[in-house]
Amino acid sequence: MRSIAFVVLSGLLLLVLTGCWDKAELTEFGYVQAVAIDRNASGKFELTTLFYVPSAGSETQKPTRKGITIKTQGDTIFDALRDISSQFGRKAKWDHMRIILLGEQLLRKQSAGEVLDFFSRDHEPRATVLMLVAEGQAGEYLTVKPFIEYTIGQQLRKMEKIAAKYSANTSRVPLFDLAIQLKSETGIATVPFAQLEKAAKTVTLAGVAVLKEGKVGFILTPAETQSLLMLTNQYEEGILEFPCPGKPDSPTDKESFEVFSLDTSVNPVIQHNEAAVDVRIKIKGSVGELRCSALMSREEGEQFEERIAKQVERDLQKTIARLQKEKTDALGIGNRIFRTNPALWKRWKPAWPDHFAAIRFHVAVEVRVLNTGMNIGTPFGKKGG
Structure with missing residues (x-):
């Protein structure tokens, strides 16, 4: 008798559980x-x-x-x-x-x-x-x-x-x-x-x-955005362009470098109620295009890396100057100060735009060329290439 009652009760429960009370059609x-x-x-x-x-x-x-x-x-x-x-x-x-x-x-x-x-x-x-x-x-x-x-x-x-x-x-x-x-x-x-x-x-x-x-x-601009991503360590991959030596304004005499990895460290330093920021960037990649350079020796390779580093430093400083002119801390320096020194940030926060505009930025870039591609380190078609 108990078995029959159990079966009947289970059947009733199953009917309740399978109800579509809240169904909605895809249409x-x-x-x-x-x-x-x-x-x-x-x-x-x-x-x-x-x-x-x-x-x-x-x-x-x-x-x-x-x-x-x-x-x-x-x-x-x-x-x-x-x-x-x-x-x-x-x-x-x-x-x-x-x-x-x-x-x-x-x-x-x-x-x-x-x-x-x-x-x-x-x-x-x-x-x-x-x-x-x-x-x-x-x-x-x-x-x-x-x-x-x-x-x-x-x-x-x-x-x-x-x-x-x-x-x-x-x-x-x-x-x-x-x-x-x-x-x-x-x-x-x-x-x-x-x-x-x-x-x-x-x-x-x-x-x-x-x-x-x-x-x-x-x-x-896109160029300023590249620098911003570098400064905030969000840069993944990309192409860097830089002019040939002695031809800074030529639209055609340019070379390129493909970035494989980029690592940025940004360290605010507070001294005498003033802020300075030390920025260090390490870039690794390969030669994209050569037009006027030769990379046949260690010295030529080091000069090539130095040219890229100096160009990146100039671009970064231009973007920093734009942000400081606008008094806009898109780099998150204030957020870093808040995390490391909340008491100081509490004093600086009301006038932070002016504080940010007065910060001294020290930028150092290190570039390492991993390879020159399929050709030896001379422009394609030239002797020795």
């Missing part, structure tokens, strides 16, 4: 690839949301399109997002989003922290979604046709990752890292900067936007 959702945020003429937030369109039929069949954009507006980000379903007929899903674009014009007037507050609180967006500051209106960028990826959102994400790793012309900043920068003691953040060529309908990532108190302060 109820639209999967977001990217979102661009601007302000329109009426002062409302304007969102351009890019959705992924699943392909119908076989995998070998080329789809007509893989992404569509929906424009909405509202007094708040949440308000604009809720209006998507009234146009799209599906609920937006944010957990597969690739990238967030913030319009430069928007961030000139409003803090990035205020704009991104929804994405930091909602449970769907991931902290690893990448960030971009777009020149002009960000919404225009999501109408560009991708070259090889399925959607422009995926292309922009790949561009940010690959450009930061291999060319060092821009950086790579996930949402979580941006939050850390904005909440740091200095409050300075750097975000990759995108530009749109409207005639050719192409997007280029070059340089970074420097945010002060969450707003765009100024833009660093």
Whole structure:
């Protein structure tokens, strides 16, 4: 009798456990690839949301399109997002989003922290979604046709990752890292900067936007960005160009060096209520192109390495001078002082921009050439090459 009662009770429990009380069909959702945020003429937030369109039929069949954009507006980000379903007929899903674009014009007037507050609180967006500051209106960028990826959102994400790793012309900043920068003691953040060529309908990532108190302060060029990544020890791989001896202004008489590894140490030194920073950088790589140099002896190799080191030092000093002129500590020196000497930072923090502008930087660069490539150390086609 007990066995029969146990079987009946177990069957009833199984019926309860297999219920689909919270089921949702895939056709109820639209999967977001990217979102661009601007302000329109009426002062409302304007969102351009890019959705992924699943392909119908076989995998070998080329789809007509893989992404569509929906424009909405509202007094708040949440308000604009809720209006998507009234146009799209599906609920937006944010957990597969690739990238967030913030319009430069928007961030000139409003803090990035205020704009991104929804994405930091909602449970769907991931902290690893990448960030971009777009020149002009960000919404225009999501109408560009991708070259090889399925959607422009995926292309922009790949561009940010690959450009930061291999060319060092821009950086790579996930949402979580941006939050850390904005909440740091200095409050300075750097975000990759995108530009749109409207005639050719192409997007280029070059340089970074420097945010002060969450707003765009100024833009660093690709060359300045390379130096910034070196100074902050975020430089992975890239190409260094330097002029031939005696031809500093020639656009054609240049040589190049491929960087394999770069290691930076930055040490602030406080003496007599003044700060100095010692920067030491070690670079390893191989010869990229030779036009005017010969590397046939140890002495010639050392002179070649010295030329590269001096050029890098000059470039670093130019970038440091730009940051000091702007009174913007994008190098995180204030954060380092806060960690090592909180009492001193407490005194310096109110006037830190002026303190940073007065810092003396000592920069030393060491370059080591690992190989000259397939040819002996002379320009291709010349005798001995």
